[in-house]
Amino acid sequence: MDKVMNIAGRVLLAQIFILAGINKIGAYAATQAYMEAMGVAAMLLPLVIVLELGAGIALLVGWKTRWAAWALAVFTLVAAFVFHGNLNDQIQGILFMKNLAIAGGLLVVSVSATQHGWSVDRYLQAEQA
DSSP states (O other): OHHHHHHHHHHHHHHHHHHHHHHHHHTHHHHHHHHHHTTOOGGGHHHHHHHHHHHHHHHHHTSSHHHHHHHHHHHHHHHHHHHSOOTTSHHHHHHHHHHHHHHHHHHHHHHHTTTSSSOHHHHHHHHHO
């Protein structure tokens, strides 16, 4: 079951970032406007898309899993404080806590990344042995 749960967890965590990256491409101008309204430079949007898609796919397939999980965890924590920091608003408070939970899940993945499951990392480890 460890292998199945490991890949299931990675898939569930990765999909939110992959879909978010794709959605940002589809709504590029609207996303830029939202970022600027929140005080974030719109020129960072391409980097955000590359991070969400690149690290999301890496997490999905289990390649450089530890680094991808760390990068996404840090990104998610920053996004929580920047975009959902108004804890007086109930919805923003829920979104803030959701981001903390996702970051927590990513940190768990980062420490168990190569121990269980099907992944490129595990395959490469076996090839080196």
